[in-house]
Amino acid sequence: MRLPDLLADDKIAIYRKGSLSIFDRRRYPFENEYVVLHSVGEVVSALKCMVTQGGGVLVSGLKGMMLARDEDLDFETASKMLSSARPTNSELKRALENLQRLVSKGIDLESAVEMILSEYRQKYERMGTFGSSLIEDGDGILTTCFPEHSFTISLMKAKEGGKQFSVFVMETRPYLQGAHLTAPMLSEMGFDVKLITDSAQGHYMQEGKISKYMTAADRFLPDGSIINKVGTLSAAISSSYFSIPYYAFSLGISENSEYVMEEGNGEDIKRVGNEKITADHVSALYPLFDRVTSDLITGVITPEGIV
């Protein structure tokens, strides 16, 4: 099986002298469009507006450094701007530091970016191998948000190994990444997908339809907890209650235990696309992420193995 376009480095963000085109995940599956950006500042705005996320932020941020060069912005300034666009995504910060190291050794920018991206692809591949080993014939696998490479590769490898399973995808309000990205992508790839509301996870666990819960982890903290898209905690608690194993994919433990809990704009949950869902005078809260404590986690799948 081939990695789908949504996850291919050369499709996520395309650099041409003076411009970076980022695939607009907000419009998938309805439209396949790119946002074309001409400066690091524009890339930062696009990342803040969730044009892409997760591994897409990594690829776009690294390739964004080529724009910095084109506009004669110094490395450090550009790198700080890009890594601050999505403070919870610590991987971009780390990758930009690696990039600086390689470039300062005299490696040209294009090659250095490709070296780093290739390293990530190998890590995803290893995580996919570990992940697929946990999938059993007959499994119902629940996931939240858009768990990208490691999860998708796990499913691909499990399917190639002849295992049959279904995937329950939580829609993931408010941005609906599960409904917009995960469910259509996996469905197009031929997996047996069931889209459910975020509220239905407990029900299908109780009914015995879900036997594993797997998500990405935006951060893996030294105390063993993880930070991921809001809703991960609630489903992890349900998993624990029904004795269903919960595995998170992470590239590795964060060096420090500090984290910024990004608080979104409550107004964002008051509409779905153009559709208003409540009265203007209603006050709303929108936490972007939540923290799953280690007691709720069966294992964290890293490139080095399952912790």
Add this chain to the structure above:
Amino acid sequence: MRLPDLLADDKIAIYRKGSLSIFDRRRYPFENEYVVLHSVGEVVSALKCMVTQGGGVLVSGLKGMMLARDEDLDFETASKMLSSARPTNSELKRALENLQRLVSKGIDLESAVEMILSEYRQKYERMGTFGSSLIEDGDGILTTCFPEHSFTISLMKAKEGGKQFSVFVMETRPYLQGAHLTAPMLSEMGFDVKLITDSAQGHYMQEGKISKYMTAADRFLPDGSIINKVGTLSAAISSSYFSIPYYAFSLGISENSEYVMEEGNGEDIKRVGNEKITADHVSALYPLFDRVTSDLITGVITPEGIV
């Protein structure tokens, strides 16, 4: 404080010879409109289409019997048609049986309906008194869906008693009754309301912002479990994990333990209003309700007390 229009018997459904107008809760808070119906068959269709729910079904079903009389439909046929419109709502069935008993004693239909509705109002009042006694100063109270009279009266009485608290309302996908009904109504009444996505309940419990969970119960089964809107189970599991008490309001234990788990149309979760949220080829599942087992319930608030 006065009971809001959404919960007043004389505003929920208005009977005039040959027609029954049911307040269309699907359009609130954006429009205040009634659906005008001229036969029992039309009332059944409206109830199936969720024009109203919960206590609204009870009031509309009882008043629907006046239409049956106008169109010379026999009592038993009409009563069966109405109670089968929403099989999980066992209260309507019970109320229609009571109605038949009163009418067979020679009481005229209008008076009999009013006698039954008045009995319910007294029950709600008692449940509200019990409910308010559980609310403490400083509470953050989470709720799901539209818990109607008993919950609203509990809040009203607690506020009249000088208690200060906030109410976290889960939006309740897919029909968004929390966003459409509960949050706007409580907000208009002057309560401190925070609308959240269904996925954010665990997060605000972990943060210590939620100290009670209270919902209605569509059914209270003899084994001590309750059936309610899908999502109630997941939040009850989170409550139990964080040692937060969970109370459900119920008019009483169902006589039998059988229940029909209504399975909705998966297509219903693939759009929000007119907004498509996923690709057409994606398959989706929509369970209307879930079952909360007794180990997760701190108490069920009935007109006779807290069980």
